[in-house]
Amino acid sequence: MAVYTDVAADDLAAFLAPYDLGDLLSYKGIAEGVENTNFLLHTTRGSFILTLYEKRVAEDDLPYFLALMAHLAARGVSCPQPAKTRDGTICGTLSGRPAVVINFLEGVWPRRPGVVHCAGVGEALARMHLAGLDFPHYRSNPLSVGGWRPLFNMAASRADEIQPGLRDFIAAELAHLEGCWPQQLPTGVIHADLFPDNVFFIGDTLSGLIDFPFACNDILAYDVAICLNAWCFEPDLAFNATKARALLSAYQRARPLSEAEQAALPLLARGAAMRFLLTRLVDYLDVPEGALVKPKDPLEYVRKLRFQQTVATIRDYGVEAAGAVA
Ligand SMILES: Nc1ncnc2c1ncn2[C@@H]1O[C@H](COP(=O)(O)OP(=O)(O)O)[C@@H](O)[C@H]1O
Numbered sequence: 001m002a003v004y005t006d007v008a009a010d011d012l013a014a015f016l017a018p019y020d021l022g023d024l025l026s027y028k029g030i031a032e033g034v035e036n037t038n039f040l041l042h043t044t045r046g047s048f049i050l051t052l053y054e055k056r057v058a059e060d061d062l063p064y065f066l067a068l069m070a071h072l073a074a075r076g077v078s079c080p081q082p083a084k085t086r087d088g089t090i091c092g093t094l095s096g097r098p099a100v101v102i103n104f105l106e107g108v109w110p111r112r113p114g115v116v117h118c119a120g121v122g123e124a125l126a127r128m129h130l131a132g133l134d135f136p137h138y139r140s141n142p143l144s145v146g147g148w149r150p151l152f153n154m155a156a157s158r159a160d161e162i163q164p165g166l167r168d169f170i171a172a173e174l175a176h177l178e179g180c181w182p183q184q185l186p187t188g189v190i191h192a193d194l195f196p197d198n199v200f201f202i203g204d205t206l207s208g209l210i211d212f213p214f215a216c217n218d219i220l221a222y223d224v225a226i227c228l229n230a231w232c233f234e235p236d237l238a239f240n241a242t243k244a245r246a247l248l249s250a251y252q253r254a255r256p257l258s259e260a261e262q263a264a265l266p267l268l269a270r271g272a273a274m275r276f277l278l279t280r281l282v283d284y285l286d287v288p289e290g291a292l293v294k295p296k297d298p299l300e301y302v303r304k305l306r307f308q309q310t311v312a313t314i315r316d317y318g319v320e321a322a323g324a325v326a
């Protein structure tokens with residue numbers, strides 16, 4: 001359960017008073033997510049999600065992704081919308097944290113993503129990338145290649161507690177990635193955390209995307225690589241080429257990848273695996289006292305990274321190269 005910050009009922013009632021969200025009937029901490037504190041609110045006007053932003057979200061970044069959610073929704077990408085107070089304010093402060101109320105999105109995230117879900121997320125990701133092309137704001141990605149060494153430095157001295165040799169493994173891979181990270185690929189707005197728990201479905205139909213605090217401007221194909229890692233491995237961490245084909249084909253039907261993007265995909269997937277390995281490692285080694293959270297397993301991403309190191313071309317994902325989109 002991700003609840004880092006407690007909220008007293010009186011404080012919540014005072015926080016909600018300037019909104020037109022009805023009277024608060026109940027609220028409870030949400031047993032999912034690892035980054036921020038989330039509560040499900042029931043009011044006389046319906047259900048809402050209250051998010052208190054924690055350590056990885058700077059208050060200055062909130063306007064970017066709150067505006068992005070409105071921009072995407074206006075272009076047909078289903079995602080929650082922030083509630084406004086009667087004077088038009090979106091973000092407030094609650095229990096000392098920046099806090100926002102968003103509407104409740106119907107659907108459930110797939111606990112065991114199948115091929116149909118991979119196709120759904122591939123298409124939705126491409127549509128999100130296209131919808132973001134005219135988004136007028138810019139936020140660099142603090143968790144791209146330049147942000148990985150500071151994370152490594154935070155965890156390096158204790159990495160071998162998780163797995164002997166992990167420190168040297170990461171050090172070598174990080175040096176490699178820093179030396180050849182691509183600079184010329186198409187960029188735009190990326191979600192940067194589009195894992196299965198951030199994509200809702202009703203039946204087999206995708207109903208919406210949530211959780212935009214990592215959204216930023218970065219290499220579009222890097223977002224595809226994040227999804228390959230998050231969606232196309234089995235619980236035993238075997239790579240599933242059928243799922244990768246479904247995800248990449250659906251993506252490319254909406255937004256074909258250039259030859260350069262296709263060629264870079266294995267490298268981007270190594271970087272994407274490194275990014276989540278590092279944040280998981282840092283979080284695993286430093287769970288805040290009293291926090292209700294189940295940290296995610298860094299070793300899952302060591303295994304995924306080791307797989308991606310064996311991939312030479314997009315064909316190794318079971319996908320035909322440029323032009324031949326299934
Ligand atoms: N708009 C929403 N509608 C319905 N449920 C939501 C919504 N936003 C978040 N949730 C629920 O809260 C959980 C955690 O949200 P998430 O945004 O992933 O957390 P975090 O901020 O920690 O990444 C989700 O898995 C989902 O169950």
Ligand SMILES: N[C@@H](CCOP(=O)(O)O)C(=O)O
Pocket residue numbers: 032033034035036193195197198211276279280296
């Ligand atoms: N997706 C990240 C963790 C952050 O995502 P959340 O949506 O679970 O808060 C990971 O798997 O490491």
